[in-house]
Amino acid sequence: MNSNSNGLPPRRQAPAKSGASGSNNSKGKPPKKKKRVRTFAKFVLSLLVIAIIVGGGYLYWVYNQVADTGIDKPVPPGMSAKTKPITMLLLGTDNRPETGTYLSDVVMVAAMNPDTKTATIVSLPRDTRIELEGYKANKLNSYYPKFKAQEKTSGKNAEDQMKEMMGKYFDVDINYTTVLNFQAFRDAVDAVGGVDVTVDKNMCYRDTADNTDINLVAGDQHLDGKQALDFVRYRKSNCDPKTDESNDFDRNKRQNQVLNSMLDQMKSLGGVTKISKVIGAIDDNMTTDVESEQMKNFIATYWNISKSDVHYTPVTGDWRSPYVYVNETELDNAKQALQDTLSGKVTATPAAE
Numbered sequence: 001m002n003s004n005s006n007g008l009p010p011r012r013q014a015p016a017k018s019g020a021s022g023s024n025n026s027k028g029k030p031p032k033k034k035k036r037v038r039t040f041a042k043f044v045l046s047l048l049v050i051a052i053i054v055g056g057g058y059l060y061w062v063y064n065q066v067a068d069t070g071i072d073k074p075v076p077p078g079m080s081a082k083t084k085p086i087t088m089l090l091l092g093t094d095n096r097p098e099t100g101t102y103l104s105d106v107v108m109v110a111a112m113n114p115d116t117k118t119a120t121i122v123s124l125p126r127d128t129r130i131e132l133e134g135y136k137a138n139k140l141n142s143y144y145p146k147f148k149a150q151e152k153t154s155g156k157n158a159e160d161q162m163k164e165m166m167g168k169y170f171d172v173d174i175n176y177t178t179v180l181n182f183q184a185f186r187d188a189v190d191a192v193g194g195v196d197v198t199v200d201k202n203m204c205y206r207d208t209a210d211n212t213d214i215n216l217v218a219g220d221q222h223l224d225g226k227q228a229l230d231f232v233r234y235r236k237s238n239c240d241p242k243t244d245e246s247n248d249f250d251r252n253k254r255q256n257q258v259l260n261s262m263l264d265q266m267k268s269l270g271g272v273t274k275i276s277k278v279i280g281a282i283d284d285n286m287t288t289d290v291e292s293e294q295m296k297n298f299i300a301t302y303w304n305i306s307k308s309d310v311h312y313t314p315v316t317g318d319w320r321s322p323y324v325y326v327n328e329t330e331l332d333n334a335k336q337a338l339q340d341t342l343s344g345k346v347t348a349t350p351a352a353e
Helices: 041-054 057-061 063-067 140-149 158-170 182-191 225-233 248-267 271-284 292-302 328-343
Strands: 086-093 104-113 118-124 176-181 195-199 203-207 212-216 219-223 286-288 310-314 317-320 323-326
Touching (some): 104 140, 104 158, 118 328, 140 158, 158 176, 176 182, 182 271, 195 248
Parallel strands (some): 086 176
Antiparallel strands (some): 086 104, 203 212
């Protein structure tokens, strides 16, 4: 019998590697913008999801610390994550002191089922053209800042408006919203002492408008938080001489490199302290409507979920300036994947003997 004082279930042995994989269908050149919004946030959001539902033994140690990141109000009756499938909207924004903006670089919806111990995470391109009844057609990443600007007049907070809109878009009820920013990424990397990665090419890009100064050399590198953000943000060069451009597939691979390096760091000597610092870093740069007690419910329910049971489902599309027109078949499959997870049709990977 397990004797965990906080009610955590005994851990099961999970497969060593995840079977999840992403894909990319980027076409054409990226749009030109003075202030580039990068795809850094997929990493931060993945880290948050891992911290909540994937972690492992380390999360037992920081059980109450994670709970402190929630809001101080009771969980509504019948809404405990221990017994009810839960959905969460995850937003990564470019909000920094240098920009003051709230463009949502990454928009993801996660569905989690406590009975099957499975999760599905669906992501959309930031430039997705949204055509939805009741909303003016626009780029996906423009809605959150618009809702932020309207908060005083609309009487609704922006997070609730995003939750309502994306729930309608995906045909699911979304229970919670969590928003993170650039600083969360930098602080999280610094909290684990930096990351070891292989920089795939020389990278140089400068923009005085938002104080961007990317200058990395190809090869094996140990990067701090600022450099790691540069590494995953890099898209093209404006330096002399210019360095080679990157596409979405390149950036996705870099994000995975940084994420895997961080996880390795947290598993190393002193990892318990490091993951505590990471959670603190995220908390300082995070807005969420998840209740503190619900945070505990998430950990008690999902702390030993296998990585292979967290299914990433990116929706891709075609770039036709200034929008990405999503692949409708992929969108329908993503909607179905969320529904199947919530209904219990997605089953967990059998535990290793």
